[in-house]
Amino acid sequence: MNDPVPSAETLRAALDGLLDGLPPRQAAAAVERLIANYRGVTPTDAPILRDRADVAAYAAYRMPATFEAVHSALEAFAEAVPEWVPGSHVDVGGGTGAATWAVSATWPGRRPVTVLDWAAPALDLGREIAAGNPALDGVRWQRSRIGSALSIESTDLVTVSYVLNELSEGDRGSLVDAAASAAQAVVIVEPGTPDGYARVIEARDRLIAGGFRIAAPCPHSAGCPIVPGSDWCHFSARVSRSSLHRQVKGGSLAYEDEKFSYVAAARFPVAPAPARVVRKPQIRKGQVLLDLCETEPALARTTVTKRHGDLYKAARDADWGDAWPPAE
């Protein structure tokens, strides 16, 4: 029998028990402490995730969002490499394993998976949470420090999710180079901020210099057409909020939108989108305005009107981050 495909709900169910027994105010306080630590200076010399309380707060509060961001990036990548399924996966700085869940949601089934991180409590909790996902049975949760000595075993796919942010410039370079020498495909995800985008572009340039082609989000492997400092390429993934989120952030919205920047690249031939929607489409009466990044590296706005028939219907359904025009 095939394993069920894990979803955000399966992950949520696996996370639900984490803060059990912790009074809600204490759980919220743990999250706030973590947020404050993350606002502090990075990189740090020692892990920010020091003990089980830190890690449980991280997993309950952030993992659903990092899972959704990585899942969106991987879905866009999978569209550009429709025949490809990773036979093995290494998640560097994998923490509690959000990207391993996202990989198994994108390409169901079992494969050898290794999660590398320097924070033992994160790896321990990741192993515990993964018990809720049969595809992650055999994952190796391994302590490893990212730095010039980092070595990554040969693998089909390397993911690096929300990690570059915590590294010095030198370590970011070592990590991307190690990923490029180990893997057939590399997917890097960062927060959708100007700085996150800048780190993604730095990594993108390095991957291209290392012989990779960009599969997503860019429709090309040429330079990014965004003038540095004028804008930043980022996308948005919807995340349903838990009661812990409502408690920490207030408000009663049932969801929030996680903004992220990413790059997915491969050593093998890829078929990137002809263009990608890089902002939330604006729907007007009888027309849709789409901001696109195009194959000839340029940003352009296109207006799709009722006159365009089926294309107009597709434009009304188009989302920020989608390929354009949609595949048949």
Ligand SMILES: C[S@@+](CC[C@H](N)C(=O)[O-])C[C@H]1O[C@@H](n2cnc3c(N)ncnc32)[C@H](O)[C@@H]1O
């Ligand atoms: C923000 S968390 C992201 C975790 C996970 N990838 C995700 O998307 O949810 C950053 C992770 O990078 C790890 N990390 C930071 N610096 C590291 C280093 N120098 N060596 C190994 N791991 C590191 C941290 O321990 C933490 O688990």
